[in-house]
Amino acid sequence: MNTTYDVKFWEIQRRTGRKTPTFLVRWTVARQQKSKSFRTKGLADAFLSDLLQAAKLGESFDLATGLPVSMLAPEPSGPSLLEFAQSHVLRRWRTSAARTRETDAYALLTLIPALVADVPGRPEDEDLRAALRLARCSLRDGGQR
Structure with a gap:
């Protein structure tokens, strides 16, 4: 700095x-x-x-x-909420049933926008959901996208 x-x-x-x-x-x-x-x-x-x-x-x-x-804002000490959610889904993805995967994904689509702080530069709720949907699609396709 x-x-x-x-x-x-x-x-x-x-x-x-x-x-x-x-x-x-x-x-x-x-x-x-x-x-x-x-x-x-x-x-x-x-x-x-x-x-x-x-x-x-x-x-x-x-x-x-x-x-x-x-x-100045302190440096983040750990993963962001989005990174944590993505790693959580990745850990559970291969061992979960299809319906459980879908339930987890939709729960995160609802939960993440509510937990992300409303600060300047924050993506809109729909943009956050779109990023999560993209991650969900790439997981569903086996990471091929």
């Missing part, structure tokens, strides 16, 4: 050219501009305050995201 201590902050800007006004927090990390918009001034103030406190405490800022190291 590339980090730097070269950080500068700008004042919060109010953007009014839209239906609802937004507030833009702007800062630079190693001379690269970063920004994040918020719906309320309070949220923008709180975010800018967090950035300022991190800089005041001497934290380094990540070059890619522009966030202090303490605000």
